[in-house]
Amino acid sequence: MTTIETGTKALGEFRFECGESIDELEMAYETYGEFDGSNAILICHALTGSQNVASYETRGTAGQARAWWGDIVGPGKAIDTTEYYVVCANVPGSCYGSSGPTTKRSNGEPYGTEFPPVTIGDWTRAQRHLLDELGIGRLRAVIGGSVGGMNVLEWAKRYPDDTDLIVPIASAGRLDPQCLALNSIARRAIRMDPNWNGGEYYGDEPPKQGLALARQIGHVMYLSKSSMDDKFGRRSARQDAAAEGLFPTDRAAGFFPYRDVESYLDYNANNFVDRFDANSYLYLTRAMDDYDLAEGHGTDTRALSAYEGEALIMSFTGDWHFTVDQSESLAKALRSGGVPVAHHVVDSDHGHDAFLVEPENVGPPLADVLSQGLDGRAITDTASGDEEQSNSSEFAPVHNSLFSG
Secondary structure (H helix, E strand, O other), X not given: OOXXXXXXXXXXXXXXXXXXXXXOOEEEEEEEOOOOOOOEEXXXXXXXXXXXXXXXXXXXXXXXXXXXXXXXXXXOOOEEOOOOEEEEEOOOOOOOOOOOOOOEOOOOOEOHHHOOOOOHHHHHHHHHHHHHHOOOOOEOEEEEEOHHHHHHHHHHHHOOOOEXXXXXXXXXXXXXXXXXXXXXXHHHHHHHOHHHHHHOOOOOOOOHHHHHHHHHHHHHHXXXXXXXXXXXXXXXXXXXXXXXHHOOOOHHHHOOOOEHHHHHHHHHHHHHOOOOOHHHHHHHHHHHHHOEOOOOOOOHHHHXXXXXXXXXXXXXXXXOOOOHHHHHHHHHHHHHOOOOEEEEEEOOOOOOOXXXXXXXXXXXXXXXXXXXXXXXXXXXXXXXXXXXXXXXXXXXXXXXOOOOO
């Protein structure tokens, strides 16, 4: 049985990188296991995730914000909570207990868009403050997927002496222009919803339609072209009443089929708007868009030059949100700086969400790197020419974008 602690720490005044401050930064967190002084692992959640890595403790969480890595973290699992002390904190700007747009100010009103703009650097500094409050110094590892992987990279850049190991999964040093464009469209969908009201909608009807559209754009980004073909094809589905209420239809729609893929997008969007805040979505996507590992250093290699631990990079062949090429670029930057690194490529058609839904592929390399280092049997590396990865090229091929011909 693993001890789970759920809590919130008040960290005092916090000055964000934008220059603005709040009087009291609160960080909601969960811990799993017992701390022995050297076994702490920090896990960084993805865009709309939460501190509930492997539990159901926080009210209002659902879907990918609740026990979102329950197949990876826990007793006897890849990140074994009988051996490691696991910490995960909800990042500033989110809406699961840490300070953000939904947080009430001293006057009792939510910050809304008056909350300071946040960066991944702010997330990292806030996590460091939280760990100090918890009595944790050096970490055994910092692990995270997607934008959580960017958070991991920032740890190596900002606190190079604070961890033995970094594991950025399905991530990159920066977003490419296609993903920047899609995120900008998603934010515009929110802002164009009349209920957004300049971000001042608390106490009134929230901008559900705009947030739902933003989330649907995200879901398209998270799946590969082949996985969508396999999962949906061109099958028809029964029109869902909840979706009809969220998205009005035109008269001609009665003649044409309502597709299975539409049903999937509508179902997930309808659930998402009940668990996430629209302003938080604006804030967090901007933090992701803004991130550039090389900022202030010129190159990724120089940005990571002070880091002296090991690195395991994991990528997925069907992921066009954060591609194998982008992960390989990170691996080369680390190799150039003399950092021991392995780039483990997973052959998967699922898409970006593979790091969440394929524990059979993610778990073994994680377990091995924690117990045996980069020489673990389950770990492969693009630099070694492993036959399993090569597939007639240097490493597993990147699948085409959904928008290719």
